[in-house]
Amino acid sequence: MKTFDHTKYRPAAAVPIRQRQWPNNTITRAPRWVSVDLRDGNQALLEPMDVARKRRMWALLVKLGFKEIEVGFPAASQPDYDFIRWLIEEQQIPADVTVQVLTQAREELIVRSFEALRGAKRAVMHVYNSTSTVQRERVFGKDRAGITAIARNGAAWVKREAEKYPATEWVFEYTPESFTSTEPEYAVEICEAVLDVWQPTPQHPCILNLPTTVESATPNVFADQVEYFATHISRRDSIVLSVHTHNDRGCAVAAAELAVLAGADRVEGTLLGNGERTGNMDIVTMAMNLYSQGVDPELDLSSPDEILQVYSECTGFSVHPRHPWIGELVYTAFSGSHQDAIRKCLHQQRADEPWQVAYLPIDPRDLGRDYQAVVRVNSQSGKGGVAFVMERDYGLHLPRWMQVELAQLVQRASEERRGEIDSATIHGLFMQHFVVDQAPVTLEGYRLDRRDGRDVIAAHVAEQGAAHQLHGAGEGALAAFVDAWMRHGGQRLNVVDYSEHALASGTDAEAVAYVQLSIDGRRARPRHGERVAQGGALGAESRPGIANRNIRGG
Structure with missing residues (x-):
């Protein structure tokens, strides 16, 4: 500032106006x-x-x-x-x-x-x-x-x-x-x-x-x-x-x-x-x-x-990506808290009400923009952004515990790349760390009956290539399977969280289930380079008349 001399400039003169109305x-x-x-x-x-x-x-x-x-x-x-x-x-x-x-x-x-x-x-x-x-x-x-x-x-x-x-x-x-x-x-x-x-x-x-x-x-x-x-x-x-x-x-x-x-x-x-x-x-x-x-x-x-x-073609000038309203990045959120707020607001926004979405002053679709660019993920993003991308691009509504775990993996990958992580990479990390459908344990099939007010299961599993038949009972299919697993001598399991949803509409639609397990008193958490589920995500074959679906968990 040594070359600056503010004293050679004069402020604008005041306008002789009283009781201005504007x-x-x-x-x-x-x-x-x-x-x-x-x-x-x-x-x-x-x-x-x-x-x-x-x-x-x-x-x-x-x-x-x-x-x-x-x-x-x-x-x-x-x-x-x-x-x-x-x-x-x-x-x-x-x-x-x-x-x-x-x-x-x-x-x-x-x-x-x-x-x-x-x-x-x-x-x-x-x-x-x-x-x-x-x-x-x-x-x-x-x-x-x-x-x-x-x-x-x-x-x-x-x-x-x-x-x-x-x-x-x-x-x-x-x-x-x-x-x-x-x-x-x-x-x-x-x-x-x-x-x-x-x-x-x-x-x-x-x-x-x-x-x-x-x-x-x-x-x-x-x-x-x-x-x-x-x-x-x-x-x-x-x-x-x-x-x-x-x-x-x-x-x-x-x-x-x-x-x-x-x-x-x-x-x-x-x-x-x-x-x-x-x-x-x-x-x-x-x-x-x-x-x-x-x-x-x-x-x-x-x-x-x-x-x-x-x-651009007529003037020879480019437009800054942060230019108001129509710049390439003006509707894009990298911040995790912003992404989470946008996701939650979009879920609640109704078509018949005034626009009320945090961090989005207008609906980007009004300007021909879709929601693909609204949330993009880098090392500054959090679980909200990861969850938004997985839901938007793959129809997967991740439970909060899985959002937290996956976001940590995504952040690590973004820091290693020193840049943005695309949707396919995020999905790949999800599949690598949370979906275990072949090993170490595979559920080959099961039969579920109701006896004396309880669900009774006969499950066929393959463990390290060896076939086993497990039997157990409980309040619901999951409880019955956990009982059968522990009767078989497996690790002590406790279902911490379970949720599921359809991936599409219709009676033949696939569904996805998310299972969080406590194994021998410890919640399964991914370490760098390994899968979450030690006892595994389970592939299921249903009784006759019930649509096939996979149960995947971490």
């Missing part, structure tokens, strides 16, 4: 979304999109449901101009989609921009100029009056050129660039000058767009700025109030959400936050934030893998 508000519907991927996003790429990639991105944006799409800066880019002409001449713009172009408030650029849009049914002409103190003083060398004249002239040229193309339904948009670094009262003043030129009405409103061109304060400050503007600008019923947030402080989504609370009607952004410097506001993240609160995002984000693929 903290008391709630977002109940999605704003009007505007994708600027083809303009703001494209100009920030190491290699701007060629026509083929622009067409692919356009097709994705339309498919996702965007109704307003900024398609370029045609006065500054011939590829943008040509792409816009292709959209119009090849009739690629759906009837319910409005295209938008950006231009500086310079006459020749405005004229060129209108030429690019000739023949469009409906279009937004978006004009801007910089208004902040540092831009006025150090870039343009003008006072407030001089900067306002630029905005007023730009608005007049936009209005004049629009009249040359009466077949197009025009919407005008003005942005005071660097709004967040502009004095609040001057931002209102310069926008009033633009409104005086355009004379919007409730039937034909214009758009005033408030950007965090460079994010310079916390999101609450931006919300104050937006509310101040919304409550001080005239003709509010004739204005669509828009915001365009950047991510220099990592708060672009939060700033946009708070701006909507403060009165914004419309939000400009990009897919996955691509854009200048640290990027634009991530529309996917904000839309999914709304969705998780029960608000219809009015965008179809149900196929995230397609979004990720097109985004």
Whole structure:
């Protein structure tokens, strides 16, 4: 930190607002979304999109449901101009989609921009100029009056050129660039000058767009700025109030959400936050934030893998696996306690009730993700994760004691591998250490009768290759077999725990049984490299008329 000098920076100025209302508000519907991927996003790429990639991105944006799409800066880019002409001449713009172009408030650029849009049914002409103190003083060398004249002239040229193309339904948009670094009262003043030129009405409103061109304060400050503007600008019923947030402080989504609370009607952004410097506001993240609160995002984000693929191919950027909502690992739990909580909640979650699953803010299936990726196992995982995988992939509902024992084996294997353990390996460890169906003892068959209120068993077993017939009695088949085993002279057994369940439905379904034994007063526990059951898991053959099934235990 020796090279750091925090004293050369100044905190953002407070906004002169009292009794702010936005903290008391709630977002109940999605704003009007505007994708600027083809303009703001494209100009920030190491290699701007060629026509083929622009067409692919356009097709994705339309498919996702965007109704307003900024398609370029045609006065500054011939590829943008040509792409816009292709959209119009090849009739690629759906009837319910409005295209938008950006231009500086310079006459020749405005004229060129209108030429690019000739023949469009409906279009937004978006004009801007910089208004902040540092831009006025150090870039343009003008006072407030001089900067306002630029905005007023730009608005007049936009209005004049629009009249040359009466077949197009025009919407005008003005942005005071660097709004967040502009004095609040001057931002209102310069926008009033633009409104005086355009004379919007409730039937034909214009758009005033408030950007965090460079994010310079916390999101609450931006919300104050937006509310101040919304409550001080005239003709509010004739204005669509828009915001365009950047991510220099990592708060672009939060700033946009708070701006909507403060009165914004419309939000400009990009897919996955691509854009200048640290990027634009991530529309996917904000839309999914709304969705998780029960608000219809009015965008179809149900196929995230397609979004990720097109985004990567068009921009050349990869998406971090922890990216909110649609990253590869965002619904994956490695922590044992998290895995256990997810498993228990999923068992109780009903289809007809609100979503309530620990550690999963939404149902991953809503985004086309299945539960295969929800729980993955490594050395940090515990019994909950192991149990989840065994149940999900093999239909085995392990009792708690077996979960604990198997988890220790899995953890040891994961530490040796120094990484994730897949489902097949976990199942292999289970089969190796807990399923003993041939040795040292095999149950070849048995007959069970009921005498004097007790179950009587005649069991045929093979021990070390030698056949034996065992006889015993007890309350239930297991008790009768244990009695027969000890009458035979075997080790003293006590059944500590027994559970079973079907592996499928139907009368001929296989079942699995889990048996925990105490052998000579000791519970069977696996040591590294050996099986659990010393007296064994038992393969059973039933009486006639009863479905065959295996009894497996440890």
